[in-house]
Amino acid sequence: MNKNSSNTMALTPNTSNKRETVCIFGTGDFGRALGHKLIQSGYPVVFGSRSTQVSSLIPKDAEVLSHAEAAQKAAIIIMAIQRQHYNFLTPLAEILRGKILVDISNNLKINQYPESNAEYLAQLVPGAKVVKAFNTVSAWALQSGTLDASRQVFVCGDNMEAKQMVMDIVRALGLTPLDQGTLLAAQEIENYPLQLFPMWKFPILLSFGLIVFFFFYCLIRDVIYPYVYQNTDFSFFIAISIPNRICPILALILLALVYLPGVLAAIMQLYRGTKYHRFPDWLDKWMLCRKQLGLVALAFASLHVLYTLVIPIRSFVRWRISSQIVSQALNNKTEPLNNTNAWLSDSYLALGILGFFLFVLLGITSLPSVSNNVNWREFRFVQSKLGYLTLILCTAHTLVYGGNRFLSPSSYRWYLPNAYMLSLIVPCIVLVVKFVLIFPCLDKPLTRIRQGWERNPQYSE
Amino acid sequence: MNKNSSNTMALTPNTSNKRETVCIFGTGDFGRALGHKLIQSGYPVVFGSRSTQVSSLIPKDAEVLSHAEAAQKAAIIIMAIQRQHYNFLTPLAEILRGKILVDISNNLKINQYPESNAEYLAQLVPGAKVVKAFNTVSAWALQSGTLDASRQVFVCGDNMEAKQMVMDIVRALGLTPLDQGTLLAAQEIENYPLQLFPMWKFPILLSFGLIVFFFFYCLIRDVIYPYVYQNTDFSFFIAISIPNRICPILALILLALVYLPGVLAAIMQLYRGTKYHRFPDWLDKWMLCRKQLGLVALAFASLHVLYTLVIPIRSFVRWRISSQIVSQALNNKTEPLNNTNAWLSDSYLALGILGFFLFVLLGITSLPSVSNNVNWREFRFVQSKLGYLTLILCTAHTLVYGGNRFLSPSSYRWYLPNAYMLSLIVPCIVLVVKFVLIFPCLDKPLTRIRQGWERNPQYSE
């Protein structure tokens, strides 16, 4: 631990409490923030800078030297400079030979350059060991010490020892290093902090479009129609009644859209007689955002539940019920229990409760920590079997809710059917097609195709 | 990075973007799917096959050679063949010496063979470095690219360098490698994908049995009895009223069953005067599925909450309330506020709300990502202290719900007590015994026993 490790000093974790000097190239904001933090954690820090004039912003305990001098003082050099200035490193190549260069840079756009910054750095200084790290941490977060967000630092590099040393520094700063493999991962690591929920864009745009459509649809049927024909002002329906129509509709349509691509893919495979043929791009993308579609659907379902449960507290509902009762009392009339209505009302509520319950279960199993703890067989069981059961329950909930209103002419205002009828189209199609696909005459060839069998083997050549 | 690594070429991550050739033995479905994926990720792939005739299914860019020729072209050989065919590798032992053999096989049954497939492979080809990986990934998932399920790939092996190289390939394919240690872990890794919620079987079967029993119990009391004696048709109770009796009963009983084994274990330890004696098998198994029991109980409690909150929306309830009010108005009668009833109703609701709230808290802390972030002291505090508080609140909720109905003879139809009374038996036993165990005369010896003290030291010999 003492003798034999002396010659590899720079590459083994030191056993004494004294830490290794770290060099930082660049005295910008991130460089200084990192320097502050490193000094706090007990690392001697030396800055490499064009002008060695000591700026007041640089941490007091840090030395500022020229790039060449600073580089010679440390085995690890952190590049707190932007990619476009990297070329000044070329003359320093000899000094940097064997050093560990930590690339922390980010770009402004995804895939801005053909190769990642870290790989570019490795090309510029071929003798150095380049490690990509720290690019997902912000200077502000480092400085303020309040790392509410992810403490994960993605690290990649070709040299294991160099990576290990950088990971030790990451840990010393109270962050969690994540080994992402060789420098090939740098591109992905550099793109990572530039994303803003890329997988959520399609589901959110789609639901926004649907919301706008159904909002105006319901506005016409439920607010404008009674205003024109009955001269009653139901404008307050905008607050709860209309959202409570839109939410279940969106939840049902989006849930059906989660299962539609799987059904389309099955049809395509049956038609082609092979699975060794790529799906069209739109289908691939659709399949990749099914989880997000499902979660957006769950969000709308939850809102629907909340909107439904506050119904009895609403001032309008209380007024309507009490006027009905008062008029009954004044007319000296007692209505008998309508058993059919009781059955319809109770069973549509029960179907909704069970559907929502399974939906929440699906949502919980899609939490990363839960889905990482189930195997593929279990995941398939939950997401496929329970998922279809949820879709069946929710569709049945809507059908029973409709009850015998489907054929009543009063449901068609200005020839517009009730909004919930529109929402039934997609889920019914999915369920019918899925039901057809379960028949052995279709299920058997499909299973064989998915196991690798081909109807026309020459197809894929 | 260039000179000194040339002689260990096969064992260090290559710094150029050119990737190492990978050899795949076997041209079955998984072999081809993996080959496709590897080629997409930039790996040259060579297949080893009995017949070197190029099949149309094999990816175009891959070479197909005899096993011996293919093996010589790569440092890593992926075994996409079944265990029963492994013996053909024996004559190739010399060629495979020093190669990395990746065992990706699965069995059809848990613990099908005495040793794991990977260990069997290591015995067959003693000169090779065997790494277990990829067995949790399905060919279909690899092929379709839609890896909704866990992206984790468990990797184990005795040779660190070999394991590292395989883990780099796993990462290159967009999956997450998880180092599980030496080849001893292979058995567990091979059993993993064959499981289907093994820990959930007992809780789910138990609750299914209880559901059936309480369903018929409630059916007799709440539907058949009024039909026989009052000739009224309450069959629609099956949709909501009866489920809303069964759910709280099951939630309470299952929650009590979470804490019963701990109480039984304490009694056993007190009686034996030692903790160095194994519990009977049924108690051990029961203790291991307490988390699952609790989560099933939480599911029933959630359903109970939903069923309860829709009560005022139910058509039947609205009818009943309005008939009561109408008859009051017609009889010219106003009832004064019954303060005792207001107290009972409000406090049973409040107890239920608080109990459910704590129950959800317990559920959240049992999420893997949350429970991994608390230490043992914190976990014990939540699961034991808060758990018992939840049980007390839920039991009190049921007791107050009963109110003064316990002694009313009208609650006993056909001599059957209300179903909720049955649900109180187990929780009351658990709470009483736990209360007795808290007394110092029992708590002190129990604490000493759990710290290792023995009443009869020779017992354990």
Added chain:
Amino acid sequence: MNKNSSNTMALTPNTSNKRETVCIFGTGDFGRALGHKLIQSGYPVVFGSRSTQVSSLIPKDAEVLSHAEAAQKAAIIIMAIQRQHYNFLTPLAEILRGKILVDISNNLKINQYPESNAEYLAQLVPGAKVVKAFNTVSAWALQSGTLDASRQVFVCGDNMEAKQMVMDIVRALGLTPLDQGTLLAAQEIENYPLQLFPMWKFPILLSFGLIVFFFFYCLIRDVIYPYVYQNTDFSFFIAISIPNRICPILALILLALVYLPGVLAAIMQLYRGTKYHRFPDWLDKWMLCRKQLGLVALAFASLHVLYTLVIPIRSFVRWRISSQIVSQALNNKTEPLNNTNAWLSDSYLALGILGFFLFVLLGITSLPSVSNNVNWREFRFVQSKLGYLTLILCTAHTLVYGGNRFLSPSSYRWYLPNAYMLSLIVPCIVLVVKFVLIFPCLDKPLTRIRQGWERNPQYSE
């Protein structure tokens, strides 16, 4: 794998199924529990003890020798003894040279000693390779086999090979090793199991204080005032009505307190003209427990939702509504729909639903497994943008709830305003100041300051 590894036998994972002998110093409870478990997992175990008399408590298959003899039999020695007895190891230094010493000790208080136990051990036996591990696992949990709590074992040490071997043992016992870096991490690892929700103390104490204050405030206004002036007994309000006033008030205040420190920090930075100046300690601490404050606020918001949704089921509410309807019917009076009331009621419910929905979304994204899967930009978007939107919605919910009651004199009982009015103070201040800070004349300098610009560069010297 066979020839060249023979001389480093002790340091490479053995390929045969025979496991290495493990030595345990100390025959106390934890030592014995670990011994039992190791033997179960197939490790030969030898105990080192002062008295070599075989105690009946020690596992049958284990050998008990003197410390010196036992140490010579194994490459790994687990120190199941307390720190204060470590000095007996000094004479054994020569025998322990090159051995792996596993420090599993814990202290009774946080930061009890200047250096961690593991570092102290490394100083005492400088020739040994010290690894810290197992201190987060309890003997009881090991013994009973029911590891409900975290299965994580933090491991740290300066020697990579030694750490690797200990991590293999950890895995063999069915636990998950977590590499925490060099021995410098030992202090933190030793403090870990002594904590009991340290970050939650301030939010919980604060909310407890607020609960007590608002409970008595509401008790005076809602129970004592009507009792004194109207002689009506509303004591049952304690069960639901008063909690349902306290919960939303606390949720709103605590949510505002999550965003107040950020606003204060911005003012401080604007005033100082630099970000390179530490915030006062109370502000730093406040900022660090914002997540916990937010989650406690979410808990109160959830309780508020539950308390609100049971309103129509409450016996008192049913009585009040039915008396109102009966008196309407008896007075032969039908009230027309009050459109303003309908608007107010529906919009305050809708605002509450949307606010709660976003609040739950914030809670879900703060789950460790979710927040680890978003990058900093996404996290900021959710926690800052959506967080402020939640605060705005919840404040608006309360304002609209107040409606035109603000100026009604009947709301002021004993000159005390309604409790909800008090709850609006903090959120309104936060929102107004935040609104002011958005103006370009303040936002621009603030952004520049946060990017590292300074108004008075010499300030920080």
